[in-house]
Amino acid sequence: MIDYHTHTSLCGHATGRMEEYVEEALRCGLDEIGFSDHLPVKDGKENNLSMAFGDLPEYVRKVAHLRKTFPEIRIKLGIEADYIPGSESYMRDILSRYQFDYVIGSVHYIGTWAFDHPKERNVWEESDVDAVYVEYFELLRKSARTGLFDIMGHSDLVKKFGYRSKADLSNVLSDTAQVFKECDVSVEINTSGLRKPVSEMYPAKDILTVFRKYNIPIVFGSDAHIPEEVGRDFDKAVFLAKQCGYKSYVTYEKRRRSVCDL
Ligand SMILES: [Zn+2]
Ligand SMILES: [Zn+2]
Incomplete structure (x- = not known):
């Protein structure tokens, strides 16, 4: 089993030494751990959301x-990159400077709104x-189409605080799966949602079922921000996948993909 979504203290909001993350992976019996800390954002300022450029x-x-x-x-060099429209060439440049094993593309912003950030949760009330x-x-879909990413991160993060769309999303979801298929990206089963107000895996079962229908490959990630979270709830993640x-x-x-039996 693999845990491809872990952070480090370099991003400013995770704790523990990287050695401790690896030791926890060994304790859990994982075959692979991948680090995927937050790629420095374009303006390069220290913001406690991503690594500093330096x-x-x-x-x-x-x-x-x-x-x-x-x-x-096996220890993999990954990175989690925020998709912000307009920053594609910056990202292409910075991602080409290192030999990453994989790049997770994540949507954390709608416009300038960090919709999953506890400090900006109040914006939901007026949305x-x-x-x-x-x-x-x-x-x-836009982020997948950039071709910059291998894995789409926590692909229903929008539900984090429990605000739910009442609309029928089936067309939106099948369009999204179709684009993921065309762009040849995989999705992660990210267990961190279980530790958030929504108390649910990212993505939820109904969405993962659509992805399965379109044969979108999966990886597993805990989104650990402390060493003890490595491999957390992976029994549930495997159960969901099956x-x-x-x-x-x-x-x-x-950045080359291989298939493993579940
Ligand atoms: Zn983080
Ligand atoms: Zn993320």
Whole structure:
């Protein structure tokens, strides 16, 4: 089993040493752990949301060092990149500078609104929830179409605080799955939603079922921000994947995908 979504203290809002994340992965019996800290954002300011631009070389070096320290487990160099329309060329440039194993593309912003940030939760109260959902999935499709990402991160994060669209989303979801298929991206089953107000896996069963229908590959991620969260609730994630009809998951090395039996 693999955990492809973990953070480090470099992003300013995760704690623990990277060694401890690897040790926890070993304790859980994982075959692979991938680090996927937040890619520095375009303006490069320290904001406690992503790594500072100057920290990226250290991050890459640290992963290389860990591979030598822990030869008993495969350690992957990933990154989680925020999709912000207009920043594509910046991202293309920065992503080309290092040999990442995979890039997770995540939508955390609608316009300038960090819709999943606890400090901006109040904006939900004055928003048209149905419209927010439509916009969110539109951004997901747009992000897949950039070709910059291998894995679409927590692909129904919009539900985090429990605000739900009352509209019928079936067309939106099948359009999204269709675009993911065309762009050859995978999705992650991200267990962190279970630890959030919505108390649900990202994505929910009905959405994962649509992805399965379109044969979108899956990876697994805990979105750990502390070492103890590595591999958290993976028994439930595997159960969900199987319930939705998945028989395999995928791994990445230098951005090339391989298939593993579930
Ligand atoms: Zn984070
Ligand atoms: Zn994220």
